[in-house]
Amino acid sequence: MKSALVTGANKGIGFEVAKLLAQEGFFVYIGSRNLESGKQAAEKLGALGITNTQAIQLDVTDAQSILHASTAIAAKTDTLDVLVNNAGISGGFRQSTLDTPADVFRSVFETNVFGVVSVTQAFMPLLKKSAAPRIVNVSTSMASLTLAADIFGDQYAARYVAYQSSKSALNMYTINLAYELRETAFKVNAVCPGWTKTDFTANQGTSTAEEAAQRITRYALIDQDGPTGKFFSEEYFPAPANCPW
Structure with a gap:
């Protein structure tokens, strides 16, 4: 059975991505900063008959948490086929270039950029053992x-x-990561889920969490002919009807 890790998967878009990947036959590790919240998410999926998941405590801003998570998953599987870097924070709204403290920038970058870098590097050994590794960075x-x-x-x-x-920095990281892995089976892309009705947006938006998850999952499932090193925003630029991935 293929395996996947979704960070920030205890609720919202991450939860729906975990559900879709599990329904596609993956064993999904539900990354959650709070383990109890992750367990509740797994139980919620279990009530739907989806039992191929497990909650993993994972705080993307905590080096020890990342190490423990990678060690725990490595003890259960030799490979990781999909990594969805979904965990992210807004830093509060609204934000002015003149008034937003530098500490807010540091906090946001810690999760949205440095967290992605740390998690990706920690799980690279498992991803490299996959025949078709996929990384999706939620942008x-x-x-x-x-x-x-x-x-x-x-x-x-x-x-x-x-x-x-x-998120602009995350997009640049995505492109460079894809470039460095260009001669391998990796596919690495950044995906915008759209303006989605979740806690993150105070339940405002034009998309549901389920619709957003479909956009992200599409790029976790692409075949060897699929794109890499790209940014996709299907809410604004829909994929063609005959899109093969």
């Missing part, structure tokens, strides 16, 4: 420099500088 269209540069348009009338900057 946002708000990280687009092109869209954000339209300062006189209404695309992003409200600015969230710490959050947007962190």
Whole structure:
């Protein structure tokens, strides 16, 4: 059975991604900063008849937590086929370049960038043993420099500088990671789930958590002919009807 790890999977989009991957036949490790919350998520899936999951305590900002999680998963499986770096924080809204303290930037980058780097590096030994490893980094269209540069348009009338900057950095990390792994079977992509109704957005948005999870899971399941080193925002740029992945 193939295996997958989804960070921040105890609720919202991460939970739905975990559910979809489990339904696709993966054994899914539900990464959760709070282990009890992760266990409750696994129990919720179990009530739906989805039993191929396990909660793993994983705080992406804590080196010891990451080490313990990687050690625990390595004790149960020789390989990891999919890593979905979903855990993230906003840093609070709204954020001004002039008024947002540097500490807010540090906190947001700690989770959204450094956390992804740390988790990815920790699980790389297991991912490299997979015949078809996939990494999906959950990003946002708000990280687009092109869209954000339209300062006189209404695309992003409200600015969230710490959050947007962190996700732009994540996109660059994704591209470089894909480049370094270009001669391997890895597929590494950044995906925007869309403006989704979850706790993260105070339940505002144009997409459900289920719809967002479908967008992310699509790129966790791509075949050897699928893309790598790309950014996808299907809410704004839908995949073609005949898209093979």
